[in-house]
Amino acid sequence: MNKLPFLSVLAILAGAGAIQAAPLKVASLSTVLSDFARNIGGDQVQVEEIVKGGVDPHDFQPSPGDVEKVSGADIVLASGKGIEGYLSKLEEGAGGARKFVDVGDKIGASLQLEEEGKLIDDPHWWHSTANAGKAVNVVRDAFIAAAPASRDAFTAGAAAYGAKLDDLDKAIKLKVAELARNKRKLVTSHDAFQYFARDYGFKIYPIEGASTADEPSTRKVAELLETIQKEKVKAVFFEHTLNPKVITQITKETGAKVGGELYADGLGAPGGDAATYAGMMRHNARTIVDALK
Amino acid sequence: MVVVFALAGVPVWRLTRPAAAVAASVEEAPASQPAAPLEVEADFAPAPAGFQVCHLDRPVLAGSGPLAHFAGRWAATLPPEGVDLVLTARWPPGTARAAARLIVRLSDGRRAEKSFWAGEDGSLTEVFGVPGTP
Numbered sequence: 001m002n003k004l005p006f007l008s009v010l011a012i013l014a015g016a017g018a019i020q021a022a023p024l025k026v027a028s029l030s031t032v033l034s035d036f037a038r039n040i041g042g043d044q045v046q047v048e049e050i051v052k053g054g055v056d057p058h059d060f061q062p063s064p065g066d067v068e069k070v071s072g073a074d075i076v077l078a079s080g081k082g083i084e085g086y087l088s089k090l091e092e093g094a095g096g097a098r099k100f101v102d103v104g105d106k107i108g109a110s111l112q113l114e115e116e117g118k119l120i121d122d123p124h125w126w127h128s129t130a131n132a133g134k135a136v137n138v139v140r141d142a143f144i145a146a147a148p149a150s151r152d153a154f155t156a157g158a159a160a161y162g163a164k165l166d167d168l169d170k171a172i173k174l175k176v177a178e179l180a181r182n183k184r185k186l187v188t189s190h191d192a193f194q195y196f197a198r199d200y201g202f203k204i205y206p207i208e209g210a211s212t213a214d215e216p217s218t219r220k221v222a223e224l225l226e227t228i229q230k231e232k233v234k235a236v237f238f239e240h241t242l243n244p245k246v247i248t249q250i251t252k253e254t255g256a257k258v259g260g261e262l263y264a265d266g267l268g269a270p271g272g273d274a275a276t277y278a279g280m281m282r283h284n285a286r287t288i289v290d291a292l293k
Numbered sequence: 294m295v296v297v298f299a300l301a302g303v304p305v306w307r308l309t310r311p312a313a314a315v316a317a318s319v320e321e322a323p324a325s326q327p328a329a330p331l332e333v334e335a336d337f338a339p340a341p342a343g344f345q346v347c348h349l350d351r352p353v354l355a356g357s358g359p360l361a362h363f364a365g366r367w368a369a370t371l372p373p374e375g376v377d378l379v380l381t382a383r384w385p386p387g388t389a390r391a392a393a394r395l396i397v398r399l400s401d402g403r404r405a406e407k408s409f410w411a412g413e414d415g416s417l418t419e420v421f422g423v424p425g426t427p
Contacts, residue, residue: 173420174379180349181374181425201374 024147027073029084030057031267032126033103035277036139037077039161044150045143048073054269057083067093075146077139080104081123101142107134111194124264127284128195129169132277133162168278169199172285176200179289186288187228187236187256192264196284205233207246221246228254235259235291259291331371331423332398334364337382339391344382346395346421353378371399375425384415391415397423 023046028034034049041047050066051057057079062070070076071094078084081104091097104110110121125131140158144151176184184202186193191206205227207220228236228250237259238247251258262284268274274283333354335346340358347353348369356363369376384391391411398404405424411417 170419174418177377177379177420178349180372181376182372184374 021147021149024143024150025072025074026077026143027070027075028077029087029090030077030079030103030126031055032132032277032280033077033079033135033139035267036132036136036161037143039164040136040140040154040157041143041150042153042157044147044153044157051266053267053272053275055266057265060084061086062090062093066090070094074099075142076100077142078102078104079123079126080106081110081121081125083123099146101138103135103138106138107131111198113191113194122191122194124192125195126277127193127281128199129165129172129281130199131195133165136161136165164278168281172200172281175282175285175289179292183234183292185231185233185292187224187233187250188262188264189237189239190264193262200285202288207238207250221249225250225253228256233292237262237288237291239264257291260287262287330400331367331369332364332396333367333378334362334396334398335380336363336394336396337361337392339384339388341382341384341391341393344380344393347379347381348376371423371425373425376423378421378423380409380417380419380421382411382417384411386415388415391417393417395421397421399423401426 023044024041025048026037026041026045027048027050028037029050031049031051031053034047037045037047048069050062050069051060067090070090076090076094076099078087078100080102083104084090087100087102091100094100104121104123104125107125110125112119113122114120126135136158140154143154147154181201184200185205186197186202187205187207189206190208191204193202193204196202197204205224207224227233233254233256235258236247236250236254236256239262247258250256263274263280267276267280268283272279274280333346335344335354335356337344338361340361343355343357344363345352345355348367353367353369354363354365378395378397380393380395382391382393388411392408393411394406394408396404396406403424405422407421409417409419
């Protein structure tokens with residue numbers, strides 16, 4: 001057989017530059033990780049958001065269509081630390097855990113929360129820009145392992161985004177410096193901001209526990225009312241999942257105002273100011289500081 | 294290579310040289326609370342075009358070149374949680390490797406200090422945490 005035409009075609013393609021590989025198919029179970037993936041991968045990745053902006057990951061359950069999308073992906077990014085209660089079933093349905101990347105597990109040590117008498121890992125690691133930087137490195141390494149030919153692109157993307165995270169951390173520190181340290185007391189719906197509190201010097205008084213499914217007891221609400229009055233907390237912050245009667249009781253009995261909406265469990269809807277990780281963090285910092293000043 | 298390293302050390306060397314002190318602006322503490330004065334010092338290499346150290350947007354120390362060392366007394370009530378000071382400084386564009394060092398001496402003898410580097414645009418904005426009473 002004359003191989004010359006085939007070899008000629010190959011030579012032309014090689015001469016034109018490297019043959020363009022298909023983008024890496026990434027399925028993401030976290031809106032934060034979707035944003036990281038796009039920033040790291042650029043046009044070398046195609047990101048499918050299984051959990052979308054505005055959706056509560058504590059309540060999310062994958063549909064058969066989601067399982068199919070995950071099955072077709074090269075890599076699946078999971079937030080980890082127990083927030084995706086359905087993860088093992090999803091791994092089973094998608095043909096195994098091999099392509100799943102548990103980012104939360106790989107970024108290392110956690111803060112711990114007490115829930116129903118036992119200690120659990122706080123799953124809300126993304127509220128620390130230091131953790132975000134570690135997560136970016138985990139995602140970068142996973143991308144490189146899956147598509148080594150794009151190593152340079154992924155490395156450059158991660159480095160550029162890491163520099164943006166440093167700027168973000170500095171901007172948040174500057175905003176928080178507008179608030180006297182003795183006013184850094186944060187009353188929130190559920191216990192999602194411990195990493196933020198650690199990094200920026202706040203004390204958290206959560207109404208619910210680590211999950212939005214928790215319901216505050218009467219005793220817990222009474223203790224919180226006493227704390228808000230004693231600590232002279234000016235504003236409290238709620239999410240839409242909290243029982244509105246609890247909100248009314250707290251604001252009526254303490255005089256504290258509603259400080260605004262915080263994004264606790266992921267990014268906001270597309271087009272909003274919390275549609276990206278940086279946007280979400282800036283929104284939360286600004287909302288908290290301006291309400292407590 | 295030795296010359297490069299030696300030149301890189303010049304800003305750090307300049308920070309440790311004694312230089313003239315300049316009286317600083319002072320933020321007064323509320324009269325009803327006892328104030329424990331803090332000594333605030335700022336050193337620059339080279340001398341800045343201008344700088345301010347602020348607490349909750351109120352100046353604690355401010356000044357400009359050609360002097361490079363500034364000191365003042367801040368009559369503040371240091372809360373148990375401590376305070377955050379914000380240092381902003383600027384140098385003429387193109388100034389290579391400008392640096393600043395902030396030192397706060399507390400009335401109980403403790404001392405907090407930190408060095409900062411300006412960006413390529415010749416500006417610097419940083420938060421400096423002062424610990425509270427133990």
